[in-house]
Amino acid sequence: MKDMKHYCDVLIIGSGIAGLTAALAASDAGLDVIVVTKEPDLRESNTFYAQGGIVCKGVDDSPELLTQDILSAGAGISNPEAARILAVDGPRYVEEFLINTIGVPFSRSESGELELAQEGSHSRRRILYSMDTTGKAIEESLVKKVRQCGNIRILEDHTAIDLLTIPHHSTNPLSLYMEPRCIGAYILNNQDERVERIFSAYTILATGGLGRIFLHTTNPVCATGDGFALASRAGARLINMEYIQFHPTSLFHRDADGFLISEALRGERARLTTRDGAPFMDRYSPLGDLAPRDEVSRAIYEEMIKRGDTYVYLDIASFATIDIQKRFPAIYEKCLSLGIDIANEPIPVVPAAHYACGGVYVDARGRTSLKNLYAIGEVSGTGLHGANRLASTSLLEGLVWGMRAVRDISETFDEAKSYKESDIAAWIYPDKEEEVDPALIHQDWLSIRSTMWNYVGIIRTFKRLDRAKADVGYLINRTNEFYRKARLNPLLLDLRNGIQTALIVVEAAFRNRKSRGAHYIA
Incomplete structure (x- = not known):
C-alpha cells in the first residue's frame, strides 16, 4: 500500500x-x-x-x-x-x-x-x-x-x-x-x-x-x-x-441522548426541585442553586437515592422573570420536540459526565x-x-x-x-488483517460506559474502583490484542482510545484517597 x-x-x-x-x-x-x-x-x-x-x-x-x-x-x-x-x-x-x-x-x-x-x-x-x-x-x-x-x-x-x-x-x-x-x-x-x-x-x-x-x-x-x-x-x-466534572442537569428523556440543560438557566433563577415541586438546594449549600457543580450533582444524586426517583426537576417556569423562549431558544425547541414546554412546566434532569x-x-x-x-x-x-x-x-x-x-x-x-x-518507520500492516465487527465494538463500549458510570461516577468507593480496575484492565488487554491484527477503522481506534482513557481515570481515582471537588469517596 x-x-x-x-x-x-x-x-x-x-x-x-x-x-x-x-x-x-x-x-x-x-x-x-x-x-x-x-x-x-x-x-x-x-x-x-x-x-x-x-x-x-x-x-x-x-x-x-x-x-x-x-x-x-x-x-x-x-x-x-x-x-x-x-x-x-x-x-x-x-x-x-x-x-x-x-x-x-x-x-x-x-x-x-x-x-x-x-x-x-x-x-x-x-x-x-x-x-x-x-x-x-x-x-x-x-x-x-x-x-x-x-x-x-x-x-x-x-x-x-x-x-x-x-x-x-x-x-x-x-x-x-x-x-x-x-x-x-x-x-x-x-x-x-x-x-x-x-x-x-x-x-x-x-x-x-x-x-x-x-x-x-x-x-x-x-x-x-x-x-x-x-x-x-x-x-x-x-x-x-x-477529577471528572458531572454536569448537574442533563435532560432526562429516552430520546435526549444527554442533551445539556445549561447552567445559565439557574443563573436566570431556575430552581432544582424534587418531583413533588419542593426546592432542595438550600439544604445542601449556602449558595443554593448556584453552588459549584460537584455539590449540585451530589445533592441531586442524594435526593434521587433518598426518594427512589430516577430524576429531579429544574423549574424555570415558576421562578424566572425573563422571556424563556427568547433567552433559551435551542433548549426550548429541543424540549418542546420531546413534549416538554419549559415555559410552563418543569424540566426532568439528571447529572451526566461533562468535563475532564x-x-x-x-x-x-x-x-x-x-x-x-x-x-x-x-x-x-x-x-x-x-x-x-x-x-x-x-x-x-x-x-x-x-x-x-x-x-x-x-x-x-x-x-x-x-x-x-x-x-522513521512507515506503518506496518498485519499480514492477514482481521475485519472489525461493529456489534463487538458496541458491546465493549457498553461495558466500558456502564463500568465507569456505576463504579467511577458521582460517588465512588474503593471497592467499586478496585472492581473497575479489574474490568477495564481485562477489556484493554483484549482490545490491544485484537488491535495488533485487525484492519484499522475509526470504530476500533475510538474504542482503543476510550478504553485506555478509562483505565487512566480509574487508576488516578484509585490512587487518590482524599475526597475533593469532583472526586468524592464515600
Missing part, C-alpha cells in the same frame, strides 16, 4: 475553539499548518455544543475577583498561575480576537451593548453568550475564518492513531540517546482506511474531552478521550485525571513533558480547574492557551530535524 506523507510546521489534532484558535494564530505567524479532525465536518467538536457562554470582564469586575472565583471552585488545588493568566489574558483575547477579529455574534441588548449572564460560583455577571448556542456561534465563526487561510490545510475524516516520537518510532538504535520528542503523527484516512504519516516540527493536541467513556454524558459522540490516550502512549505526563478537569500536563505556554508536543483545551492539564471547573471557563481556557502555545512556538521555532526521515 502506498506510503502517503505530509509535512508542516505545526500539526494540530482537533478542531474546537482551542485547535482553530491555534491554527489561526499560527497562520498569522506565517507558519504552515495542518488541522486534523476525525469527523467529516470540521465543526464537530465539544465546542460546537457548548451552550452557556464564555467568561469576559463584567461590571465592577477585576482579574483578582475572577481569579478568586476560579480558585474557590477548584477546591484548593487550582494552579494559581494558570488562574491569574486566564483572568488577565482571557477577557482581552475575547474582545480582540473573538469579537473584533473573528466577529462572533454574541447577544446584545436593544441598545447594542453586550449582554452578560451569571452562572454558578461566579461573583459577578461576566458571561458572554449567544442565546443558548454560544459554542455553535464561536465554532462557525472560527471555521469560516480558518477556511479562508491559504496556509492552513484541513484533513477532515482523518483519525490520529499514534503520535510519532523519537526514539520509539526510529529504526536507528543510536536514537535511544536522543532527547524524547514528538515529530508528528500516524493518521488513518477514514475513507480508504490507509495509514498516512505527518511530519511536523511541532504538534498540538486539541482533541477535547472524554465524556463518552461514561454511560450518561453531555458530550457529543466524538469525545472518546483520544488525546489523553495518544499522550499517554507517547510517554507524556498526565495529571488530575480523577485534569489532562495532559502543560506549563503556562502549553508545553507538555514531551519535547515539541503541546496540549490545549480540555485535553490539557493546566491546573486551572483544580478539582472542579468554574462554569464557562473551558472555552476561555482553549482560547487563551491556543494563543499562548502558538506564541511560544513562533518565538522558539526551529525547523531543523534531529533525525533522518528514512529512520
Whole structure:
C-alpha cells in the first residue's frame, strides 16, 4: 500500500475553539499548518455544543475577583498561575480576537451593548453568550475564518492513531540517546482506511474531552478521550485525571441522548426541585442553586437515592422573570420536540459526565513533558480547574492557551530535524488483517460506559474502583490484542482510545484517597 506523507510546521489534532484558535494564530505567524479532525465536518467538536457562554470582564469586575472565583471552585488545588493568566489574558483575547477579529455574534441588548449572564460560583455577571448556542456561534465563526487561510490545510475524516516520537518510532538504535520528542503523527484516512504519516516540527493536541467513556454524558459522540490516550502512549505526563466534572442537569428523556440543560438557566433563577415541586438546594449549600457543580450533582444524586426517583426537576417556569423562549431558544425547541414546554412546566434532569478537569500536563505556554508536543483545551492539564471547573471557563481556557502555545512556538521555532526521515518507520500492516465487527465494538463500549458510570461516577468507593480496575484492565488487554491484527477503522481506534482513557481515570481515582471537588469517596 502506498506510503502517503505530509509535512508542516505545526500539526494540530482537533478542531474546537482551542485547535482553530491555534491554527489561526499560527497562520498569522506565517507558519504552515495542518488541522486534523476525525469527523467529516470540521465543526464537530465539544465546542460546537457548548451552550452557556464564555467568561469576559463584567461590571465592577477585576482579574483578582475572577481569579478568586476560579480558585474557590477548584477546591484548593487550582494552579494559581494558570488562574491569574486566564483572568488577565482571557477577557482581552475575547474582545480582540473573538469579537473584533473573528466577529462572533454574541447577544446584545436593544441598545447594542453586550449582554452578560451569571452562572454558578461566579461573583459577578461576566458571561458572554449567544442565546443558548454560544459554542455553535464561536465554532462557525472560527471555521469560516480558518477556511479562508491559504496556509492552513484541513484533513477532515482523518483519525490520529499514534503520535510519532523519537526514539520509539526510529529504526536507528543510536536514537535511544536522543532527547524524547514528538515529530508528528500516524493518521488513518477514514475513507480508504490507509495509514498516512505527518511530519511536523511541532504538534498540538486539541482533541477535547472524554465524556463518552461514561454511560450518561453531555458530550457529543466524538469525545472518546483520544488525546489523553495518544499522550499517554507517547510517554507524556498526565495529571488530575480523577477529577471528572458531572454536569448537574442533563435532560432526562429516552430520546435526549444527554442533551445539556445549561447552567445559565439557574443563573436566570431556575430552581432544582424534587418531583413533588419542593426546592432542595438550600439544604445542601449556602449558595443554593448556584453552588459549584460537584455539590449540585451530589445533592441531586442524594435526593434521587433518598426518594427512589430516577430524576429531579429544574423549574424555570415558576421562578424566572425573563422571556424563556427568547433567552433559551435551542433548549426550548429541543424540549418542546420531546413534549416538554419549559415555559410552563418543569424540566426532568439528571447529572451526566461533562468535563475532564485534569489532562495532559502543560506549563503556562502549553508545553507538555514531551519535547515539541503541546496540549490545549480540555485535553490539557493546566491546573486551572483544580478539582472542579468554574462554569464557562473551558472555552476561555482553549482560547487563551491556543494563543499562548502558538506564541511560544513562533518565538522558539526551529525547523531543523534531529533525525533522518528514512529512520522513521512507515506503518506496518498485519499480514492477514482481521475485519472489525461493529456489534463487538458496541458491546465493549457498553461495558466500558456502564463500568465507569456505576463504579467511577458521582460517588465512588474503593471497592467499586478496585472492581473497575479489574474490568477495564481485562477489556484493554483484549482490545490491544485484537488491535495488533485487525484492519484499522475509526470504530476500533475510538474504542482503543476510550478504553485506555478509562483505565487512566480509574487508576488516578484509585490512587487518590482524599475526597475533593469532583472526586468524592464515600
